[in-house]
Amino acid sequence: MAEITTDTGVGVRPALARKPSAFLEFFSRLFREKPLGAIGAVVCLIFLFAGIFADLLAPYGFNLIMPINRMKPPSLQFWFGTDNLGRDIFSRILYGARLSVIIGLSAALLATVLSILLGITTGYLGGRFDMIVQRFVDAWMSFPDIVILIVVVSVVGPGMPQVIVVLGCLYGIAGSRIIRSAVISVREQSYIHAAQSIGGTTPRILWYHVLPNVMPPVIVLFTTRVGAVILAEAALSFLGLGVPPPAPTWGGMLTGSARNYMYLAPWMALAPGICLTLVVFSINMFGDALRDLLDPRMRGHR
């Protein structure tokens, strides 16, 4: 069947050919069983869209200073008002969405890859290697995220690439525990023993047998990490250690000289926080729904 419908070559396995319909089926299940999760997914897509097309959607530039329009309340001309320098907050929110999308997705991707590498090798190989790595993870995890972030960012300096790498490493190491425990339960399954007994090499077993079977927690981990990274980046920018101004980060819009003017223009304090909350809430709702749909064993756990 699969060979008839797809002519992409001999290497295509039936499972891959069936994938589009499985994807559609998954989404119809999402909408039927988890309506809130589906709404979350839609909101995430809207923000993704807003970030990608910020250039086209934004009525003004993110750093266009209009001195006559300083601290104008929300109106038809400036939907979310303007800030103390006379910049349109709506436009800055859109460009800020782009920064959040870029940082959120790339740092979460880096974190997930790191978690997979660490989690799969330590979980599958076990022994002394696992013990040493786990002690390192222990030491790492006894320090608060933000404390590590403050010290590391002050060394490497603020900036987008640095923030992505630092957040990626931070969440990657912490997340490896989740993948590791999933791998440990997979390791003892009979299909793994079968693969070992027919002489499968370790990399081959890890890639073809272990990895596909820990995909559900990996997907959930990635989704929730995107939200966590966006929040952490906002907190860093808030402390002045994230992407430096005039970049329109949502966290950065709530800090610095803006704080002195919020009493006169309170709308400056509203839009960035509402957007942050909405995005992170949507991602987490979607992540929660994914967890329930993908993995019945993890149902209800956080």
Place this chain on the structure above:
Amino acid sequence: MQGYIVRRFLALIPTLIFASFIVFITVRLIPGNIIELMLSQNDVSASKQTRDQLEAALGLDTPIYIQYFKWMAGLLQGDLGKSLWTNTPVMEEILYRLPITFQLGMMALLVSLLVGIPIGVYAALKQDTVGDYLLRTLSILMLAIPGFWVGTLVMVFPAMWWGWSPSVRFVTFSQDPWGNFVQLLIPALILGKAFSAIIMRLTRTLMLEVLRQDYIRTARAKGLSVSTIVIRHALRNALIPVVTLVGLQAPLLFGGAVILEQIFVIPGMGLLLLEAVGTRDYPTITGVFLVIGVAVVIINLLVDLSYGFLDPKVRNR
């Protein structure tokens, strides 16, 4: 049991030495030389000689490994070095700051337990009803709202509407216990917000598990009231993992405190760290980092020990 505690402490030493070494090296990589920073505040055209004198006076002229060994020798005597700026012992500064952060963390923890556990139990008892669904959604919302944003709103809106804003002049507990409590209450509520959501979700999950056990059915068959079953039988067993969670999430409380201390100008460990990073005060950064690490490990140890009191199975072993 004593042997266990001793072993736990011994296992701690290599971790902390490793961590202290990394931090000691790392903070010295922060761009912006402290000597330059100090000179720029007083005399821009300082000669090479003054520069060397200042470096020697601060003990920064020796190779970094010698500095590290000197620092370690001091540490063994409970000395974390002196602040490069104020010349006060770092330990003294930390001993003043740590209780403030600790108090903030404990108040936040108390808030989150008082809110999280009852709501979690309620949601579990009403599993899959509208109320349960709403509470679970609310808990995800609480996790999504950034604490620093709430802090900002609290600083802005009451001041605008009623002319009231949280005091930024810190009063210590010994000066004015009530004033101190009131001052820390708002940050503690904000800090406890996310934490209570985590506790609520865990309590709900654990209660659901426990409520399906045979002994609960037996208790029900005996005709005990729901409240007796929940309080005397179910909650006791469900709470053990909640205690673990409190230990595991101690870094999270510390981390949240850093940001809230900055917003509400509370002179705790977080503000100390931010100031020290800003002024490149190496001994202070290293000291704060080490003390936070030790505090987290000790909290985890206390959590482990508390199992003995909570769980008879562990007590009798």
